[in-house]
Amino acid sequence: MEVYRQEIILGAVFIYMVFCIATGLWAMKRTKSSSDFFIAGRGLGPIVVALALFSSTLSGFGFVGGPGLVYSIGVSAFWMVVISSTGYAIGFFLVAKRIRMIAELRNCISLPDIAAARYSSEAVRFLMAVTIVLGVMGYLATQILAMAVVMQAILSGTAMFADIGLVTCVAISSAVLIFYCVTGGIIASVYTDVVQGAIMMIAGTLILFTAMSVFDGGMQEATSIILADDSESMMPFGAAGIMASLGWFFVFGLGLAGQPHLITKMMMNRKISDNRSILPMSLFGYIMAALLWISIGVVIRAAVVGGVIDPLALPDDAASVFLSVFANPLLAGIVFAGLFAAIMSTSDAFLNIGTAAIIHDIPKAVRGHSVKNELFWARIVTVILAIVAASFALYSHFMDATLVALLGAFGWATFSASIFPVIAIGLNWKRATIMGAVTAIIAALVINFAVQLAGIVPPYGISGGLLSFVTSLVLFIGVSLLGAAPELSEDIEKAMDI
Amino acid sequence: MGKKLIYVILAICLAMAGILIAIIMSEPVANAGGIAHPQIPAMQVGGDGQARLEHIGGLAFMFQTLLLILIICLSMLGVSERYRSKDFIIYMSGTALFSLFCWWMMWSEHRQFMASGETGYFMGFPIATAWQMYGTWLGAIPLILIYSLGFRKYIYTEQDEKDFNKLLEEQNQKPEQ
Numbered sequence: 001m002e003v004y005r006q007e008i009i010l011g012a013v014f015i016y017m018v019f020c021i022a023t024g025l026w027a028m029k030r031t032k033s034s035s036d037f038f039i040a041g042r043g044l045g046p047i048v049v050a051l052a053l054f055s056s057t058l059s060g061f062g063f064v065g066g067p068g069l070v071y072s073i074g075v076s077a078f079w080m081v082v083i084s085s086t087g088y089a090i091g092f093f094l095v096a097k098r099i100r101m102i103a104e105l106r107n108c109i110s111l112p113d114i115a116a117a118r119y120s121s122e123a124v125r126f127l128m129a130v131t132i133v134l135g136v137m138g139y140l141a142t143q144i145l146a147m148a149v150v151m152q153a154i155l156s157g158t159a160m161f162a163d164i165g166l167v168t169c170v171a172i173s174s175a176v177l178i179f180y181c182v183t184g185g186i187i188a189s190v191y192t193d194v195v196q197g198a199i200m201m202i203a204g205t206l207i208l209f210t211a212m213s214v215f216d217g218g219m220q221e222a223t224s225i226i227l228a229d230d231s232e233s234m235m236p237f238g239a240a241g242i243m244a245s246l247g248w249f250f251v252f253g254l255g256l257a258g259q260p261h262l263i264t265k266m267m268m269n270r271k272i273s274d275n276r277s278i279l280p281m282s283l284f285g286y287i288m289a290a291l292l293w294i295s296i297g298v299v300i301r302a303a304v305v306g307g308v309i310d311p312l313a314l315p316d317d318a319a320s321v322f323l324s325v326f327a328n329p330l331l332a333g334i335v336f337a338g339l340f341a342a343i344m345s346t347s348d349a350f351l352n353i354g355t356a357a358i359i360h361d362i363p364k365a366v367r368g369h370s371v372k373n374e375l376f377w378a379r380i381v382t383v384i385l386a387i388v389a390a391s392f393a394l395y396s397h398f399m400d401a402t403l404v405a406l407l408g409a410f411g412w413a414t415f416s417a418s419i420f421p422v423i424a425i426g427l428n429w430k431r432a433t434i435m436g437a438v439t440a441i442i443a444a445l446v447i448n449f450a451v452q453l454a455g456i457v458p459p460y461g462i463s464g465g466l467l468s469f470v471t472s473l474v475l476f477i478g479v480s481l482l483g484a485a486p487e488l489s490e491d492i493e494k495a496m497d498i
Numbered sequence: 499m500g501k502k503l504i505y506v507i508l509a510i511c512l513a514m515a516g517i518l519i520a521i522i523m524s525e526p527v528a529n530a531g532g533i534a535h536p537q538i539p540a541m542q543v544g545g546d547g548q549a550r551l552e553h554i555g556g557l558a559f560m561f562q563t564l565l566l567i568l569i570i571c572l573s574m575l576g577v578s579e580r581y582r583s584k585d586f587i588i589y590m591s592g593t594a595l596f597s598l599f600c601w602w603m604m605w606s607e608h609r610q611f612m613a614s615g616e617t618g619y620f621m622g623f624p625i626a627t628a629w630q631m632y633g634t635w636l637g638a639i640p641l642i643l644i645y646s647l648g649f650r651k652y653i654y655t656e657q658d659e660k661d662f663n664k665l666l667e668e669q670n671q672k673p674e675q
Binding site: 113279466 | 529539546555562569634
């Protein structure tokens with residue numbers, strides 16, 4: 001079997017991609033309106049929503065960057081994962097019920113739609129839509145690049161595709177992504193997410209058992225080796241230190257309820273009462289899949305420190321080295337398919353919300369109405385957005401990584417800081433004002449951009465994301481309290497009373 | 499708790515902002531964010547844990563304590579005021595105490611390790627790290643249970659469902675907004 005390792009991995013990835021294309025064709029028949037395209041007509045069952053929610057949370061970063069971070073900085077990186085239970089809980093307590101209610105009351109198909117309905121403000125809609133488009137470009141570009149790099153690594157290991165270029169890999173992987181997103185919209189995305197989520201859970205569980213068998217003494221031997229080399233790396237705050245760790249806890253924990261690609265999925269369930277089962281199912285799925293993040297990182301760091309394998313050239317090589325050295329070919333095939341699943345499930349969610357912002361929200365905020373024939377334009381813009389992001393990814397790889405890095409910083413932390421106060425708190429606090437919302441969003445954007453552009457490095461590993469998040473929370477509540485109490489629309493006020 | 503909850507949340511956020519400013523302005527500590535591993539490229543080490551916590555240990559402890567309380571307050575904000583009953587507040591307070599206990603155990607075990615250099619292990623990890631990993635993960639489980647098991651009591655009751663359906667009917671009879 002070892003002789004056919006590359007072929008097995010290639011086969012698993014190929015089967016997965018064929019499945020994505022088939023799902024796109026199937027979902028196309030069920031996509032008849034822009035509401036179907038963007039929010040699946042609010043008709044999804046709890047298992048589908050739960051799996052779609054957690055698989056969108058864990059992107060390619062979780063499968064590649066996560067283990068790499070554990071390898072590089074030790075336990076500091078655990079904080080991004082262990083906060084998941086709290087993050088999901090806060091998201092459901094603050095957002096799930098009310099976002100679903102307002103979505104149905106006002107026929108909302110996007111997060112800026114919800115914000116506009118809540119605040120009766122096109123300015124809030126516009127700012128949120130612009131934030132989403134900027135963030136989506138950075139996220140999508142990095143995801144597409146990651147997908148292409150992994151595909152190139154797989155294909156170049158076979159005799160037939162030994163010399164395949166990165167551009168070709170970007171084209172192939174983007175084509176599959178575009179195909180199922182354009183044909184089937186969010187329906188294709190969430191049903192591929194279901195399979196993607198299942199693959200990720202299986203991969204995470206199998207990897208944990210494989211990782212535990214690498215050292216005779218199991219995980220304890222691995223952690224002892226790291227502890228003997230540098231105790232701080234294996235202690236709760238890791239090599240990056242206490243404030244970096246606690247900052248991640250804050251930004252990744254509270255911030256989950258501010259991620260547009262995740263909370264938009266809370267608008268898609270058939271019944272509000274399904275939320276009671278969606279929360280524990282999403283969390284269970286995430287924990288199973290995230291086992292891979294921690295176990296690979298710890299074992300590879302211990303293996304390098306203990307002299308079992310050579311040091312990695314890059315921390316991000318941790319997952320691929322683990323798979324090639326310690327995993328049997330079948331498991332490697334499943335995990336590589338899981339890796340593509342993780343990247344694609346996040347990418348399709350971003351494509352969807354980015355398209356909604358461009359064809360629905362920005363025109364509505366500027367001209368008072370969205371484009372005519374939304375479904376047609378949704379499909380066109382999805383293609384354009386993916387092509388622009390893919391070009392962006394290639395430009396970043398071959399020419400200059402600054403722009404993508406800048407927009408990449410517009411990722412999780414900026415979404416957290418700008419969207420969490422406005423949506424998560426705003427949907428539960430009637431006193432929140434338009435001025436509070438606008439101030440919070442602008443402050444979040446300015447601080448994150450300024451820190452990134454000026455290359456400011458706060459001491460003790462404190463991140464710009466943490467600073468912007470705390471600032472936007474204070475400004476949102478403070479500015480709202482300083483202004484006059486807003487008058488809410490009658491239906492929104494009643495919904496907020498329920 | 500009612501309408502004062504948002505003021506509590508604001509006060510906590512302001513206190514956390516103050517702590518962040520105090521940490522940023524405190525006397526810097528060498529290698530606070532880690533240094534390169536002496537032999538292995540692309541790997542970082544933490545070095546002397548005691549020294550890294552010297553100026554900011556207490557502030558960081560307060561920051562996390564406030565964050566854990568903030569998490570509970572925000573979760574409570576997501577529950578309608580009329581459902582924030584005595585038993586609900588008791589459950590949420592219990593959740594807060596549980597997560598604060600896990601945090602305290604992690605903190606004290608870490609300090610004990612720094613003082614003695616010795617640690618036991620639990621399920622593959624040094625005790626302090628086990629508290630961080632399993633304790634933090636499990637610390638929020640009561641929140642999940644309150645949400646799922648108490649869904650029809652605190653989050654969305656049968657009456658809420660009827661009220662919402664009535665609101666939808668009213669809305670459908672109106673011209674589109």
